[in-house]
Amino acid sequence: ASLAGFRVRIEDIGPTENDPGQPAARSVVLYDSEGQPGSSAQAPAFEYSPDSLRQHGLAVAGRMWMVRVARVPTRFWAQVYPLSLLGGGLLATIASYAALMSFAVRYQRATQIARRLGHKAREYASRLRTVIDSAVDGIVTLGASGTVRTANASALRMFGTEPLQLLGQPIGDFIEGAGAMLQGASPGAARETTGRRRGGSAFPVDVSFNSMWMDEERQFVGIVRDISERRRIEEHIRHVAHHDALTGLPNRMLLEDRLTVALERGKREGLAMALLFIDLDRLK
Numbered sequence: 001a002s003l004a005g006f007r008v009r010i011e012d013i014g015p016t017e018n019d020p021g022q023p024a025a026r027s028v029v030l031y032d033s034e035g036q037p038g039s040s041a042q043a044p045a046f047e048y049s050p051d052s053l054r055q056h057g058l059a060v061a062g063r064m065w066m067v068r069v070a071r072v073p074t075r076f077w078a079q080v081y082p083l084s085l086l087g088g089g090l091l092a093t094i095a096s097y098a099a100l101m102s103f104a105v106r107y108q109r110a111t112q113i114a115r116r117l118g119h120k121a122r123e124y125a126s127r128l129r130t131v132i133d134s135a136v137d138g139i140v141t142l143g144a145s146g147t148v149r150t151a152n153a154s155a156l157r158m159f160g161t162e163p164l165q166l167l168g169q170p171i172g173d174f175i176e177g178a179g180a181m182l183q184g185a186s187p188g189a190a191r192e193t194t195g196r197r198r199g200g201s202a203f204p205v206d207v208s209f210n211s212m213w214m215d216e217e218r219q220f221v222g223i224v225r226d227i228s229e230r231r232r233i234e235e236h237i238r239h240v241a242h243h244d245a246l247t248g249l250p251n252r253m254l255l256e257d258r259l260t261v262a263l264e265r266g267k268r269e270g271l272a273m274a275l276l277f278i279d280l281d282r283l284k
Contacts, residue, residue: 138224
Protein backbone atom coordinates (compact mmCIF):
# COMPACT_ATOMS: atom_id res chain seq x y z
CA ALA A 1 0.00 0.00 0.00
CA SER A 2 1.17 3.56 -0.60
CA LEU A 3 2.56 5.36 2.46
CA ALA A 4 2.13 8.80 0.93
CA GLY A 5 0.83 11.13 3.57
CA PHE A 6 2.07 8.96 6.46
CA ARG A 7 5.23 8.96 8.54
CA VAL A 8 6.57 5.55 9.53
CA ARG A 9 9.22 4.97 12.19
CA ILE A 10 10.63 1.60 13.33
CA GLU A 11 12.68 1.59 16.53
CA ASP A 12 14.67 -1.16 18.26
CA ILE A 13 13.88 -0.54 21.91
CA GLY A 14 15.95 -3.45 23.32
CA PRO A 15 15.86 -7.16 24.05
CA THR A 16 12.59 -8.83 24.73
CA GLU A 17 13.85 -9.87 28.16
CA ASN A 18 15.82 -7.30 30.17
CA ASP A 19 18.70 -8.47 32.44
CA PRO A 20 18.26 -6.76 35.81
CA GLY A 21 22.01 -6.30 36.08
CA GLN A 22 22.31 -4.58 32.75
CA PRO A 23 21.47 -0.90 32.17
CA ALA A 24 18.39 -0.14 30.12
CA ALA A 25 19.16 -0.19 26.43
CA ARG A 26 18.67 2.91 24.33
CA SER A 27 16.21 2.68 21.49
CA VAL A 28 17.66 2.89 18.04
CA VAL A 29 15.80 4.18 15.01
CA LEU A 30 15.91 1.48 12.39
CA TYR A 31 13.76 3.30 9.88
CA ASP A 32 12.17 6.72 9.68
CA SER A 33 10.45 7.91 6.54
CA GLU A 34 11.46 11.50 7.45
CA GLY A 35 14.70 10.81 9.36
CA GLN A 36 18.00 8.93 9.11
CA PRO A 37 18.27 5.27 10.27
CA GLY A 38 20.56 4.52 13.24
CA SER A 39 20.02 7.88 14.96
CA SER A 40 18.50 8.61 18.36
CA ALA A 41 14.73 8.34 18.79
CA GLN A 42 14.58 11.96 19.82
CA ALA A 43 15.89 13.27 16.52
CA PRO A 44 13.98 14.18 14.55
CA ALA A 45 11.08 14.62 16.93
CA PHE A 46 7.92 12.65 16.30
CA GLU A 47 5.58 15.64 16.66
CA TYR A 48 2.07 14.47 15.95
CA SER A 49 -1.18 14.69 17.81
CA PRO A 50 -2.24 11.58 19.73
CA ASP A 51 -5.31 11.21 17.53
CA SER A 52 -3.16 10.71 14.42
CA LEU A 53 -0.57 8.31 15.97
CA ARG A 54 -0.75 4.52 15.82
CA GLN A 55 2.01 2.31 17.31
CA HIS A 56 2.58 -1.44 17.69
CA GLY A 57 5.27 -3.57 19.43
CA LEU A 58 6.80 -6.48 17.52
CA ALA A 59 9.28 -9.16 18.77
CA VAL A 60 11.94 -9.93 16.19
CA ALA A 61 14.89 -12.30 16.91
CA GLY A 62 14.82 -11.63 20.62
CA ARG A 63 14.57 -7.88 20.11
CA MET A 64 11.55 -5.66 20.62
CA TRP A 65 10.75 -3.39 17.76
CA MET A 66 8.26 -0.51 18.01
CA VAL A 67 6.47 0.46 14.83
CA ARG A 68 4.89 3.95 14.83
CA VAL A 69 2.65 5.23 12.05
CA ALA A 70 1.19 8.74 11.99
CA ARG A 71 -0.56 10.85 9.39
CA VAL A 72 1.58 13.70 8.14
CA PRO A 73 0.02 17.05 9.08
CA THR A 74 -1.54 18.60 6.02
CA ARG A 75 -0.10 21.95 4.98
CA PHE A 76 -3.32 23.50 3.80
CA TRP A 77 -1.53 26.55 2.50
CA ALA A 78 0.43 24.34 0.12
CA GLN A 79 -2.54 22.32 -1.20
CA VAL A 80 -3.84 23.19 -4.66
CA TYR A 81 -7.49 22.20 -4.17
CA PRO A 82 -8.00 23.99 -0.84
CA LEU A 83 -6.27 27.07 -2.19
CA SER A 84 -8.41 26.97 -5.32
CA LEU A 85 -11.51 26.50 -3.17
CA LEU A 86 -10.45 29.31 -0.88
CA GLY A 87 -9.61 31.58 -3.80
CA GLY A 88 -12.88 30.76 -5.53
CA GLY A 89 -14.84 31.36 -2.34
CA LEU A 90 -13.02 34.65 -1.80
CA LEU A 91 -13.72 35.78 -5.35
CA ALA A 92 -17.36 34.71 -5.03
CA THR A 93 -17.62 36.61 -1.76
CA ILE A 94 -16.09 39.72 -3.32
CA ALA A 95 -18.39 39.40 -6.36
CA SER A 96 -21.43 38.92 -4.11
CA TYR A 97 -20.42 41.89 -2.00
CA ALA A 98 -19.93 44.02 -5.12
CA ALA A 99 -23.31 42.89 -6.46
CA LEU A 100 -25.01 43.64 -3.15
CA MET A 101 -23.33 47.04 -2.97
CA SER A 102 -24.39 47.78 -6.54
CA PHE A 103 -27.94 46.66 -5.74
CA ALA A 104 -27.92 48.74 -2.57
CA VAL A 105 -26.73 51.82 -4.48
CA ARG A 106 -29.35 51.27 -7.19
CA TYR A 107 -32.04 50.67 -4.57
CA GLN A 108 -31.03 53.87 -2.78
CA ARG A 109 -31.12 55.80 -6.05
CA ALA A 110 -34.48 54.25 -6.96
CA THR A 111 -35.81 55.15 -3.51
CA GLN A 112 -34.61 58.73 -3.91
CA ILE A 113 -36.17 58.96 -7.39
CA ALA A 114 -39.42 57.46 -6.08
CA ARG A 115 -39.46 59.97 -3.24
CA ARG A 116 -38.86 62.86 -5.64
CA LEU A 117 -41.54 61.59 -8.01
CA GLY A 118 -43.92 61.06 -5.09
CA HIS A 119 -43.26 64.58 -3.86
CA LYS A 120 -43.77 65.98 -7.36
CA ALA A 121 -46.94 63.93 -7.79
CA ARG A 122 -48.34 65.21 -4.51
CA GLU A 123 -47.34 68.75 -5.45
CA TYR A 124 -48.92 68.35 -8.89
CA ALA A 125 -52.10 66.90 -7.36
CA SER A 126 -52.25 69.78 -4.88
CA ARG A 127 -51.83 72.35 -7.64
CA LEU A 128 -54.42 70.61 -9.79
CA ARG A 129 -56.86 70.54 -6.89
CA THR A 130 -56.23 74.23 -6.24
CA VAL A 131 -56.87 75.05 -9.91
CA ILE A 132 -60.05 72.97 -9.98
CA ASP A 133 -61.37 74.52 -6.78
CA SER A 134 -60.52 77.99 -8.13
CA ALA A 135 -62.52 77.44 -11.32
CA VAL A 136 -65.68 79.52 -11.71
CA ASP A 137 -67.59 76.63 -13.27
CA GLY A 138 -68.70 73.65 -11.26
CA ILE A 139 -66.71 70.49 -12.00
CA VAL A 140 -68.04 67.09 -10.96
CA THR A 141 -66.92 63.55 -11.66
CA LEU A 142 -69.52 60.81 -11.91
CA GLY A 143 -69.49 57.04 -11.75
CA ALA A 144 -70.95 54.84 -14.46
CA SER A 145 -74.36 54.97 -12.74
CA GLY A 146 -74.35 58.80 -12.61
CA THR A 147 -73.59 59.20 -8.90
CA VAL A 148 -71.36 62.09 -7.85
CA ARG A 149 -67.87 61.05 -6.82
CA THR A 150 -66.05 64.38 -6.57
CA ALA A 151 -67.11 68.02 -6.78
CA ASN A 152 -65.12 71.24 -6.67
CA ALA A 153 -65.88 74.22 -4.46
CA SER A 154 -67.85 76.02 -7.20
CA ALA A 155 -70.20 73.07 -7.64
CA LEU A 156 -70.84 72.93 -3.89
CA ARG A 157 -71.63 76.65 -3.81
CA MET A 158 -73.77 76.40 -6.93
CA PHE A 159 -76.00 73.65 -5.53
CA GLY A 160 -75.87 75.03 -1.98
CA THR A 161 -74.66 71.76 -0.46
CA GLU A 162 -71.93 70.37 1.73
CA PRO A 163 -69.66 67.60 0.37
CA LEU A 164 -71.47 64.86 2.30
CA GLN A 165 -74.82 66.05 0.91
CA LEU A 166 -73.62 65.88 -2.71
CA LEU A 167 -71.13 63.03 -2.91
CA GLY A 168 -72.72 59.67 -3.62
CA GLN A 169 -76.02 61.26 -4.77
CA PRO A 170 -77.47 60.90 -8.30
CA ILE A 171 -76.63 63.92 -10.42
CA GLY A 172 -80.23 63.87 -11.66
CA ASP A 173 -81.31 65.18 -8.24
CA PHE A 174 -79.50 68.43 -9.03
CA ILE A 175 -79.68 68.73 -12.85
CA GLU A 176 -82.85 68.05 -14.85
CA GLY A 177 -82.39 65.61 -17.73
CA ALA A 178 -78.87 64.63 -16.63
CA GLY A 179 -79.60 60.91 -17.05
CA ALA A 180 -80.51 61.29 -20.74
CA MET A 181 -77.51 63.54 -21.29
CA LEU A 182 -75.15 60.92 -19.83
CA GLN A 183 -76.48 58.28 -22.21
CA GLY A 184 -75.49 60.43 -25.17
CA ALA A 185 -72.47 62.16 -23.66
CA SER A 186 -70.09 63.44 -26.31
CA PRO A 187 -67.12 65.81 -26.03
CA GLY A 188 -68.02 69.49 -26.29
CA ALA A 189 -71.79 68.94 -26.35
CA ALA A 190 -73.44 71.51 -24.05
CA ARG A 191 -77.08 71.89 -23.17
CA GLU A 192 -79.14 74.49 -21.34
CA THR A 193 -81.29 73.00 -18.63
CA THR A 194 -82.44 73.68 -15.09
CA GLY A 195 -80.42 73.11 -11.95
CA ARG A 196 -81.88 72.68 -8.48
CA ARG A 197 -80.32 73.78 -5.24
CA ARG A 198 -80.56 71.76 -2.08
CA GLY A 199 -83.32 74.03 -0.83
CA GLY A 200 -85.42 73.36 -3.97
CA SER A 201 -84.92 76.65 -5.86
CA ALA A 202 -84.31 76.35 -9.61
CA PHE A 203 -81.78 78.23 -11.72
CA PRO A 204 -80.68 77.97 -15.39
CA VAL A 205 -77.44 76.12 -16.16
CA ASP A 206 -75.27 75.14 -19.09
CA VAL A 207 -74.10 71.52 -18.74
CA SER A 208 -71.69 69.37 -20.71
CA PHE A 209 -70.66 65.80 -19.92
CA ASN A 210 -67.61 64.00 -21.28
CA SER A 211 -67.05 60.28 -20.80
CA MET A 212 -63.70 58.74 -19.89
CA TRP A 213 -62.26 55.40 -18.79
CA MET A 214 -60.48 55.12 -15.46
CA ASP A 215 -59.56 51.94 -13.56
CA GLU A 216 -61.31 49.95 -16.32
CA GLU A 217 -64.59 51.72 -15.56
CA ARG A 218 -66.51 54.25 -17.58
CA GLN A 219 -66.82 57.54 -15.75
CA PHE A 220 -67.97 61.07 -16.58
CA VAL A 221 -66.69 64.59 -16.06
CA GLY A 222 -69.35 67.27 -15.94
CA ILE A 223 -68.88 71.03 -16.39
CA VAL A 224 -71.79 73.01 -14.92
CA ARG A 225 -72.16 76.76 -15.43
CA ASP A 226 -74.73 78.94 -13.69
CA ILE A 227 -76.17 81.17 -16.43
CA SER A 228 -78.58 83.12 -14.23
CA GLU A 229 -76.64 86.35 -14.76
CA ARG A 230 -76.39 85.73 -18.50
CA ARG A 231 -80.15 85.18 -18.71
CA ARG A 232 -80.76 88.39 -16.75
CA ILE A 233 -78.47 90.37 -19.07
CA GLU A 234 -80.08 88.84 -22.17
CA GLU A 235 -83.53 89.72 -20.86
CA HIS A 236 -82.39 93.25 -20.12
CA ILE A 237 -80.97 93.68 -23.62
CA ARG A 238 -84.15 92.30 -25.11
CA HIS A 239 -86.25 94.71 -23.02
CA VAL A 240 -84.09 97.70 -23.95
CA ALA A 241 -84.32 96.78 -27.63
CA HIS A 242 -88.13 96.58 -27.56
CA HIS A 243 -89.08 99.35 -25.09
CA ASP A 244 -88.66 103.10 -24.84
CA ALA A 245 -85.86 104.05 -22.47
CA LEU A 246 -87.82 106.99 -20.97
CA THR A 247 -91.36 105.71 -20.61
CA GLY A 248 -90.72 101.97 -20.62
CA LEU A 249 -93.49 101.56 -23.24
CA PRO A 250 -93.09 99.19 -26.22
CA ASN A 251 -91.29 100.85 -29.15
CA ARG A 252 -91.68 100.61 -32.92
CA MET A 253 -89.44 97.49 -33.13
CA LEU A 254 -91.68 95.57 -30.75
CA LEU A 255 -94.76 96.84 -32.61
CA GLU A 256 -93.42 95.57 -35.92
CA ASP A 257 -92.52 92.25 -34.36
CA ARG A 258 -95.96 91.78 -32.79
CA LEU A 259 -97.67 92.85 -36.04
CA THR A 260 -95.65 90.34 -38.03
CA VAL A 261 -96.59 87.57 -35.62
CA ALA A 262 -100.25 88.58 -35.66
CA LEU A 263 -100.38 88.72 -39.47
CA GLU A 264 -98.81 85.29 -39.79
CA ARG A 265 -101.25 83.86 -37.26
CA GLY A 266 -104.20 85.49 -39.03
CA LYS A 267 -103.18 84.03 -42.36
CA ARG A 268 -102.61 80.60 -40.84
CA GLU A 269 -105.87 80.45 -38.90
CA GLY A 270 -108.06 82.66 -41.17
CA LEU A 271 -108.74 85.29 -38.53
CA ALA A 272 -109.71 88.95 -39.08
CA MET A 273 -107.45 91.60 -37.64
CA ALA A 274 -107.80 95.33 -36.89
CA LEU A 275 -105.18 97.98 -36.11
CA LEU A 276 -106.03 101.16 -34.17
CA PHE A 277 -103.65 104.11 -34.46
CA ILE A 278 -104.03 106.99 -31.96
CA ASP A 279 -102.09 110.23 -32.54
CA LEU A 280 -101.47 112.26 -29.40
CA ASP A 281 -100.45 115.86 -30.01
CA ARG A 282 -97.83 117.53 -27.87
CA LEU A 283 -96.96 114.25 -26.09
CA LYS A 284 -93.71 114.80 -24.18
